[in-house]
Amino acid sequence: MMLSEENKRKSSFRDFDEAAEHILEMISKQMKINTLFIAKNDGKTNEIIKSRNAEKELVVAGTSLPLENTFCSLSLNYGEEPLVINDISSSELTESLEIAAHFGNGSFIGIPVYFENGDVYGTICGLDNQPFEFLEEHLYTFETMSSLLTYVLELEKANYQIQTLSSPLVPVTTGVAILPVIGEITAQRAQTIIDHILIKTEERNLEYLIIDVSGVSQINTAVGEYLLKLVGILKVIGVTPVITGIQPFMALKVPHFAASLKGILIEANLETALKQLGFVLMQGCSKNSGRP
Known part of the structure; x- marks a missing residue:
């Protein structure tokens, strides 16, 4: 029945x-x-x-x-x-x-x-x-x-832990971290990410947060608004947001997404974003470290 x-x-x-x-x-x-x-x-x-x-x-x-x-x-x-x-x-x-x-x-x-x-x-x-x-x-x-x-x-507690673990904050150095956003983003998960990140940014005293969305598989207008909300909040609390990995389908699904990020540093990938922040990625640095 x-x-x-x-x-x-x-x-x-x-x-x-x-x-x-x-x-x-x-x-x-x-x-x-x-x-x-x-x-x-x-x-x-x-x-x-x-x-x-x-x-x-x-x-x-x-x-x-x-x-x-x-x-x-x-x-x-x-x-x-x-x-x-x-x-x-x-x-x-x-x-x-x-x-x-x-x-x-x-x-x-x-x-x-x-x-x-x-x-x-x-x-x-x-x-x-x-x-x-x-x-x-x-x-x-x-x-x-x-x-x-x-x-x-x-x-609910277990679900929150799963959601926050699926959006970890990866520290790069003092004041800089990366937020890799992966998979399908629902409105509920987007709000969980915001809540989690605001706590972590304060704990780590961040100056820059690189938000990498290259792993996002689904997005809609509502979720796009949540991501914009995160960017806006970060600016208000003194953390500079950097966006990487914006894909063509995001622009199609949320037409005003890119336009709303005017004035925000946007890079194609993590490597170029880190270079813009003054980092140099060196291949084989661990192998050669400490040797003449």
């Missing part, structure tokens, strides 16, 4: 953000609690990453509170199993929380979300300002979804 387009969309997601949205949607279909949310914390601050409210907006995505003043802190302290508070107004756990007064005799459920190494990412929770009856199946659902989020976190 073939899946409908809607079912295909729901059966996969591109990143943690989409997975979180999808998971809250699935839980909401199973249990009719007013609010579901996923929070991230760093040990001090609790940030709401995703929220889903039915009737009353109890939790808003993007908001932050000190961790100690949140229901999430209670869930983290409780451990790996779901914490269930049937009546917030009468629970000993919530009596010290300032925010508890806003939810009367409502109910709460929450469970931590971990990385594989045991570090805490945050929590996935359910909240209502009215009494809610939690069933055994609800607890099982939260345990399952917490494990699923752990899997997605690790998958």
